[in-house]
Amino acid sequence: MARRADKTQANRQRMREAAQVLFTRRGYAATSMQAIADEAGMSVQSLYFTFGTKRALLSELLDVAVAGDDEPVATLDRPRVRAAITDPDPEAQLREQARLAREIYERVAPVLQIVAHAATADPEIHELWETNNTQRAVVMDQLIGALAAKTPLRAGLDAAGATDVALALLSPEVYQFFTVRRGWDAARWEEWTADALVTQLLPDR
Known part of the structure; x- marks a missing residue:
């Protein structure tokens, strides 16, 4: 068996x-x-x-690329994500988020390109693309909620606004812009993104 x-x-x-x-x-x-x-x-x-169906095949291809394996474990239940959520150091959480995003995009970038291109002409793939974006937002909402429970946020920023900022900085489009169009390597993107998250989300020291 x-x-x-x-x-x-x-x-x-x-x-x-x-x-x-x-x-x-x-x-x-x-x-x-x-x-x-x-x-x-x-x-x-x-x-x-x-x-x-071919759509189901593409959907699984995307899910496995994001997760790094085919284990049926939700993103928020994965050990490193849980560790970031429970880390008492707000800056350490944000730097781990950038590190996790880098690792995911190094795996998933080619598949995201496939989905993004197909979504322009195929309503079912457009739905898959939107579902992926919604899932990212749900995960980010939980991560920023955990961050806000550890520390005050940057002046004038509430949790919803912080989620929007984090989604933008950690978006696949920004990763693609820097690493494909501008020639940055993934390590440079991770460092820049981590610094930007800390600067934009945490209060001035």
Whole structure:
């Protein structure tokens, strides 16, 4: 049973990897389920049995890239996120948020590009894109709520405003702007973002 489960997971991963290769190379709309199955060396029936639809395959590809694994654990329940929430040092929390965002974007940036491009022409993928943005906002709301419980925020800033600032600074669009268009490496982006979060959200020392 364990070997069968391992094989099933390995096949699922092969399908996801094949999909990412073809979505990146051809675009989401131009990639058929048959082409993904061929790339993965699997039958198209197996692909449909595993994922049901191409949209569901892309959705799982995005979820796994964000999480870094395929374990069914919500973002807010993951150990490092919980550690950031419970860290008594507000600045340490913000720097860990920047570090986590960097690690996520290094994994997920190619998949986000696929979703963003497909969303302009496909209403279902647009919905997936909006769902991802909503999920980011929910997670950030919890993180900033934890921050506000540890320290006063910057003068004139309430929790809702702080969430907006953090969402903007930690957005995939800002990450892409600096690392793709301006040529920054991910470590430089992380350091700049962490400093910006501290400056914009915490009171002057």
